[in-house]
Amino acid sequence: MPDKPAYRYRFVPVEPRHLNMISEWLAEPHVATWWDGNPEEEMALIAHHMDSVSVEPFIIMLGDEAIGYLQTYDPHLEDDHPYQDQPTGTLGLDQFIGESYLIGQGHGPRLLDEFVSLLFEEGVPRVIVDPDPANTQAIRAYEKAGFVAFDTRTSIYGPALMMARDNPDLASEQSPEEGQETRLQ
Template sequence: MSASERYTFREVTPADLPLLAEWQLRPHVRKWWDTAEPFTAQKLKDTRVKRWIVETTQRPFAYLQDYSVHGWEDHHFFSLPKGSRGIDQYIGEADMTGKGHGPAFIAQHLKALFEAGVPVVATDPHPDNTRAISAYKKAGFEVFGSSQATQWGLILPMKVSSSS
């Protein structure tokens, strides 16, 4: 594994549900992540969303999901080019925050998505989540539009394209 690929992404399985539930109870995650809809084995079957446990040195420490922005006709990123993906993530282990892991594993995942032919990746942090916005900007995302209310809450639209 090269220094630029120091993270592994393994698909979430039902065996990971207790870990995700534990992470979602932690204050630093709960502040920004909707815990009203916990992960279930049934949700893992939704093919519109790919869910990943992020590991470094064989330690699971974060969750990342990428999804088809065209999987929901009323999605706020539906107008992006065909094949575009959205991403969301959080670092579940508090001792791993503030150390540059977020921008690094996001950038590594973006590289894999672009190599697979994805034209644009978008994300939608809460406008007050300055840590997430900073991490996304470090990974190459740019704001495209103003804050807006969606069915998933208040968001700041951000995106990065494969040609960036």
């Protein structure tokens, strides 16, 4: 059996030179369907996030090719964020693969696993995602990357399936209730 191809993902901070590329990705049908909002407003938010304390935006690189966008956010640093019920130190994650020819090839689960592993190495206790429950492709990718559904909520963007992946190195520090929370369906 041939070896699986080796993929090298990198995550580079968004710079002003990336904004046109991100804008083009947001217009792609496979992104626009799920990345809610007015494109101009989204781009203004992403530009603002470059200097934000609560949100960190990244370009996803596959080798030397920019293939998508990813951002982390700390719900505890945003006033009235609906996910402040998560453990302190939790980061939320939003992402998309911008290049349509890369969809369905397993990049989503692999890059998510790699990025979340980097966050865990930095001591992040939990990472959450909140895909639309109708976005079955994203949900499958998150599941393959180790995320487990624990709640369904309504966000400002509509229905959200709450999924989490907990840092295995910190699992022994969780109370039993916290450990069970991620296993609820």
